[in-house]
Amino acid sequence: MKLEASADVIRKLHPLEFYKRFLPEGIRPDGRNLNKPRVTVISAGSLTTAEGSALVKLGSTSAICGIKAEVTIPADTEPQCGKLVLSVELPPLCSPNIQRWTDSVEQNSSLEVQIEDILLKTNVLNLEALCIKDSSAVWVLYVDVYILEHDGNCFDAALLSVLTALTNVKLPEVEVNEEQIVSIVEGGSTQSLELNHYPIPLSFCILDDKLLVDPTSEEEELSSTCFTIVYNNRGELCSLYKPGGKHINDDILEECKQTTLNRTEHIVKLMKQANEAKK
Amino acid sequence: MSKIEFISPEGLRVDGRRPQEVRKINYRLNLFSRADGSAYYEQGNTRVLAAVYGPRQVTRRGASKHDRAIINCEYSMATFSTGERRKSAKRDRRSTEISVVIRQTFESVILTHLYPRTQIDIFMQVLQADGGTRCACINAASLALIDAGIPMRDFVVSCAAGMIDGVALTDLNYIEDSAGGPDLPLAILPKQNKICLLQMDSKLTIEQYEEVMQMAVEGCKQIHAVLDAKLKDVTDQLVNKRKTLL
Amino acid sequence: MSTLVKRQKGRLSNQLRSIEAQLGLLNKADGSAKYKQGDSSVLAAVYGPSEVLPKDEKGDRASVQVVFKRRDGKPGRREKQNENIIRNALEPIIMTHLYPRTAIMIIVQVLVDDGSILSVALNACVLALMDAGVPISTVISSISCSIVVDENGSQTLLTDPDLSEERTSIGETYFVFDGHVVAKTGEGGLVSSVTSGLLTDSAYTSCLTASRSGSKSVYTFIRETLKRKPTTVMAPIENIIFERDEASSATNGSDFKMEDEKEESKTFSNVFMKPI
Numbered sequence: 168m169k170l171e172a173s174a175d176v177i178r179k180l181h182p183l184e185f186y187k188r189f190l191p192e193g194i195r196p197d198g199r200n201l202n203k204p205r206v207t208v209i210s211a212g213s214l215t216t217a218e219g220s221a222l223v224k225l226g227s228t229s230a231i232c233g234i235k236a237e238v239t240i241p242a243d244t245e246p247q248c249g250k251l252v253l254s255v256e257l258p259p260l261c262s263p264n265i266q267r268w269t270d271s272v273e274q275n276s277s278l279e280v281q282i283e284d285i286l287l288k289t290n291v292l293n294l295e296a297l298c299i300k301d302s303s304a305v306w307v308l309y310v311d312v313y314i315l316e317h318d319g320n321c322f323d324a325a326l327l328s329v330l331t332a333l334t335n336v337k338l339p340e341v342e343v344n345e346e347q348i349v350s351i352v353e354g355g356s357t358q359s360l361e362l363n364h365y366p367i368p369l370s371f372c373i374l375d376d377k378l379l380v381d382p383t384s385e386e387e388e389l390s391s392t393c394f395t396i397v398y399n400n401r402g403e404l405c406s407l408y409k410p411g412g413k414h415i416n417d418d419i420l421e422e423c424k425q426t427t428l429n430r431t432e433h434i435v436k437l438m439k440q441a442n443e444a445k446k
Numbered sequence: 447m448s449k450i451e452f453i454s455p456e457g458l459r460v461d462g463r464r465p466q467e468v469r470k471i472n473y474r475l476n477l478f479s480r481a482d483g484s485a486y487y488e489q490g491n492t493r494v495l496a497a498v499y500g501p502r503q504v505t506r507r508g509a510s511k512h513d514r515a516i517i518n519c520e521y522s523m524a525t526f527s528t529g530e531r532r533k534s535a536k537r538d539r540r541s542t543e544i545s546v547v548i549r550q551t552f553e554s555v556i557l558t559h560l561y562p563r564t565q566i567d568i569f570m571q572v573l574q575a576d577g578g579t580r581c582a583c584i585n586a587a588s589l590a591l592i593d594a595g596i597p598m599r600d601f602v603v604s605c606a607a608g609m610i611d612g613v614a615l616t617d618l619n620y621i622e623d624s625a626g627g628p629d630l631p632l633a634i635l636p637k638q639n640k641i642c643l644l645q646m647d648s649k650l651t652i653e654q655y656e657e658v659m660q661m662a663v664e665g666c667k668q669i670h671a672v673l674d675a676k677l678k679d680v681t682d683q684l685v686n687k688r689k690t691l692l
Numbered sequence: 693m694s695t696l697v698k699r700q701k702g703r704l705s706n707q708l709r710s711i712e713a714q715l716g717l718l719n720k721a722d723g724s725a726k727y728k729q730g731d732s733s734v735l736a737a738v739y740g741p742s743e744v745l746p747k748d749e750k751g752d753r754a755s756v757q758v759v760f761k762r763r764d765g766k767p768g769r770r771e772k773q774n775e776n777i778i779r780n781a782l783e784p785i786i787m788t789h790l791y792p793r794t795a796i797m798i799i800v801q802v803l804v805d806d807g808s809i810l811s812v813a814l815n816a817c818v819l820a821l822m823d824a825g826v827p828i829s830t831v832i833s834s835i836s837c838s839i840v841v842d843e844n845g846s847q848t849l850l851t852d853p854d855l856s857e858e859r860t861s862i863g864e865t866y867f868v869f870d871g872h873v874v875a876k877t878g879e880g881g882l883v884s885s886v887t888s889g890l891l892t893d894s895a896y897t898s899c900l901t902a903s904r905s906g907s908k909s910v911y912t913f914i915r916e917t918l919k920r921k922p923t924t925v926m927a928p929i930e931n932i933i934f935e936r937d938e939a940s941s942a943t944n945g946s947d948f949k950m951e952d953e954k955e956e957s958k959t960f961s962n963v964f965m966k967p968i
Contacts (some may be wrong), residue, residue, distance in 0.1 A: 216526060233524060259520060263480060266567065284888045404896050
């Protein structure tokens with residue numbers, strides 16, 4: 168009993184010292200190897216009020232994504248393209264460090280811009296597929312992500328939840344009549360969305376000069392730098408996001424790129440399994 | 447009143463329940479590792495999450511009380527929780543009102559004098575709304591507080607009741623709620639038989655009010671029975687685990 | 693992959709635009725710098741170390757806050773993202789442990805956005821920090837690269853793109869390098885990297901190498917600029933060889949000119965990097 172108490176105390180008072188006992192042995196306090204990501208659990212389509220939904224858990228980090236579809240008038244510059252509006256929120260319930268909604272505004276914006284850049288600039292989705300009638304009606308997808316638990320690496324969980332939710336969106340068949348009123352066709356078919364490619368992320372951090380894969384929030388706080396690499400299933404780099412922190416060498420970067428690439432297939436399979444299970 | 451038949455000739459409601467029947471309840475405790483207490487609660491199609499942080503340091507230094515803990519409640523609905531997408535306004539009036547109401551409910555029940563100069567945060571997130579969200583949130587918050595081990599005077603259970611076409615109904619779902627009849631959310635302390643929250647909108651005659659109130663109390667008691675039964679199992683398991691550790 | 697291609701306004705694909713900087717423009721700020729790369733120009737100001745709001749106070753170090761303002765002043769989430777990126781790059785190099793319970797505020801005002809604005813902003817911030825005398829452990833410099841596709845479908849790498857090139861690019865990269873590490877070893881030293889768009893591995897590596905070379909020029913410029921301000925304290929560097937490309941002095945003959953007046957801006961015209 169006594170030994171247990173002092174380990175907890177050391178963890179609170181000297182977290183870096185605590186980690187330094189583990190890292191040289193090649194292991195982390197939660198039992199993982201330095202290069203092992205947490206177990207990923209993906210579940211699709213559990214929300215009945217949303218047109219598409221997904222819940223992704225990476226260890227203790229979880230993100231839920233709900234997609235609602237509405238009809239709107241397309242932009243003049245792109246009359247055949249639908250729209251995608253993304254919002255990411257870290258509510259106060261996800262972490263003891265966030266006590267008010269205003270505390271996480273910067274993080275929310277950062278995650279939103281990162282994910283939106285990946286979705287729109289790498290053409291994950293064909294926005295033309297969301298067109299109902301040229302220049303008069305298109306679908307707009309409101310993609311809302313809530314990070315329910317924040318134990319490090321929210322970006323990976325958020326992006327995976329968005330991708331899985333997009334793959335199980337079911338848009339009802341609609342028709343536009345002469346007065347430009349859109350109505351759902353009774354007993355019509357549902358339209359699913361096809362993704363052009365699957366950008367799969369993996370986050371890393373450097374703690375005490377050691378490379379850790381998929382850091383927890385404790386590890387993120389102690390690290391000298393954190394970065395995320397996103398590769399798609401075609402082997403193309405969709406994003407390399409290292410906003411700052413300590414400098415790294417090229418060989419570490421190469422190693423991380425390889426690790427991310429090796430994982431893409433496994434995650435895409437998990438997503439497809441989640442969608443199959445929903446059916 | 448409307449085209450939907452709220453009560454069928456056999457006395458069944460839209461979803462097949464009897465007028466005094468509460469929807470199916472399911473819940474899980476201790477979901478979040480980072481929160482001091484957490485609960486996931488389902489009542490029919492209404493799904494909510496509650497997380498409790500505390501007692502911990504007060505965020506606004508001026509607000510701390512020297513003789514007790516301050517309770518901070520935040521109720522929020524996810525934008526995809528309702529049929530029509532809600533504009534993401536965290537500070538909209540309805541959420542603020544419900545947060546205040548829930549805070550007042552728990553302020554009277556939690557033994558705040560045990561934790562002076564601290565703050566207890568209760569966060570509730572509605573993932574799917576199908577009527578009775580404030581009641582579901584109160585139940586979820588009670589469970590989360592129990593999971594956090596924060597001492598309370600009693601369990602707080604909550605249920606809503608209403609009246610449609612002259613029939614009193616317990617635990618209205620969204621369709622019944624939108625019918626425009628009166629809605630009476632109620633929260634009681636079952637062992638002490640005390641009311642800690644009572645709201646009502648629309649109008650009722652005094653006799654109808656007595657009837658609906660009784661339905662709500664019965665509904666609360668039903669919910670309490672369900673919650674309590676499973677809680678005893680959960681606590682037994684925890685106690686057994688502790689015994690094996692020691 | 694990347695052949696030397698003539699760009700608009702006669703630049704080569706691996707050529708940076710001309711760089712200008714002016715320090716100490718703002719009287720009230722502790723440090724300020726106006727930094728121009730081609731037509732893109734940014735004014736950065738540093739206030740601090742100064743009083744901090746209790747909610748941002750950190751017990752053992754200074755709290756670094758960044759505000760990024762567009763030309764039209766409209767706030768948006770991309771600006772918040774830029775603030776995040778700049779703060780993440782600058783916070784580790786500022787010796788914040790020397791000033792606990794204070795705030796160091798860095799304000800970035802975009803004057804003209806003609807491409808690579810985030811790089812320009814970061815370089816401006818570094819100069820402003822040094823002008824303010826805030827101790828930093830190393831000098832970082834930033835360069836952006838874009839990948840464009842021509843009619844034949846082949847990809848070309850363009851360093852320091854302007855706005856029109858950015859708009860037609862299929863992929864953009866932004867890099868920040870640690871000047872000391874790159875000058876010493878010629879490799880590594882990657883502090884920040886943000887990409888957008890689909891890039892192949894070889895495209896990314898080319899951008900990385902090209903930007904690393906480009907950052908050396910910016911680093912040289914920053915150091916030369918600061919040499920003119922005697923009151924600035926910088927961490928010492930040993931045995932750095934400043935590379936002067938023989939090709940540049942032969943073709944154009946314009947070395948960078950240093951004005952005698954302290955307040956005049958320094959120009960660095962027609963800087964060539966080593967071809968890739």
